[in-house]
Amino acid sequence: MNAERKDPLVKRLEPWFFISPSLLLLLAVGLYPTIFVLYYSFQNWTMGMGPPVFAGLDNYINALTSSDFLGSLQTSGLFLLITLPVELVLGMAIALALDQTRNRTLRRLVQVLLVVPIATTPSVVGMLVQLMFNTQLGIVNYFGHGVGLNQIDWLGGASAAFGMITATQIWEWTPFVALVLSASLATVPGEIEEVLTLDTESFWARFRYIKLPYMRPGIVASLVFQTIFTIKTFDMIYSIEKGGPGNATETVSLNIERVAFRGFDVGLASAESVLTLVVTILLAQAVVSFLYPDRKGAGG
Numbered sequence: 001m002n003a004e005r006k007d008p009l010v011k012r013l014e015p016w017f018f019i020s021p022s023l024l025l026l027l028a029v030g031l032y033p034t035i036f037v038l039y040y041s042f043q044n045w046t047m048g049m050g051p052p053v054f055a056g057l058d059n060y061i062n063a064l065t066s067s068d069f070l071g072s073l074q075t076s077g078l079f080l081l082i083t084l085p086v087e088l089v090l091g092m093a094i095a096l097a098l099d100q101t102r103n104r105t106l107r108r109l110v111q112v113l114l115v116v117p118i119a120t121t122p123s124v125v126g127m128l129v130q131l132m133f134n135t136q137l138g139i140v141n142y143f144g145h146g147v148g149l150n151q152i153d154w155l156g157g158a159s160a161a162f163g164m165i166t167a168t169q170i171w172e173w174t175p176f177v178a179l180v181l182s183a184s185l186a187t188v189p190g191e192i193e194e195v196l197t198l199d200t201e202s203f204w205a206r207f208r209y210i211k212l213p214y215m216r217p218g219i220v221a222s223l224v225f226q227t228i229f230t231i232k233t234f235d236m237i238y239s240i241e242k243g244g245p246g247n248a249t250e251t252v253s254l255n256i257e258r259v260a261f262r263g264f265d266v267g268l269a270s271a272e273s274v275l276t277l278v279v280t281i282l283l284a285q286a287v288v289s290f291l292y293p294d295r296k297g298a299g300g
Helices: 008-040 058-064 067-100 104-119 122-132 139-146 158-185 190-199 203-231 235-240 252-261 266-291 294-299
Strands: none
Touching (some): 067 203, 122 158, 158 235
16 A cells, blocks of 8 residues: 555656666766766876876877877777677577577586686686797697697787787687577577478578578677677787787777876877777677668668
């Protein structure tokens, strides 16, 4: 009876009462840093060298004309261009294989194993890779020496180092794509697939006309999230190479860290962060527009 007699205003505000702690935390860790960065992107401020001074668009101009920043954007772009398609193809193959598996125990075991790379802290992953592929002490060269191979400098060359961080990124995040697509496949109605199976035995036909449409939301979600995760990847690369050798593995996140915390130029680093955010949003929007072209027409 008391619940039924609640004031209408109390009823409307009650959900906000329960979500307010999470909302406040989200604003504290998300909105405030964004406003902070946006503000200092228009300031000329070197930490420890006096108060900030308004600089207008100078930081953005300096960022867009900086060979270091543009080079790091190019490195991040190449990093994304390689890892994203590979993660999608491998993740889709794993998801389809799990969907075809009739052994529930095996499926659950594989799904649990897929969580391990995702749950492992990226910095720990980077440290393990660095230890495993160390030229002198790494276990990979140790076993290679055991079968008569010479020591290989896995992390010393620019191409080798970039290949190593790329392979590590693929290993760590392909399971995420596989689990998202596996969840999408679980939404396929069994009766529809059974009807099409009676009409044709072609796996390609069943995939194209039944499974792929149901997988499309999962594909979009995984590509958008992986675009964001890949561009902001920092701790794994820093743990392995710290951007080296030279600047071969200096992605945009490492460049911003170097400018802000080793060069102490907060204004320039903030402008680079804002530009990176804009690029990330545009890329994510491009993915959604490409896979949902009909929404562009609806929006117009």
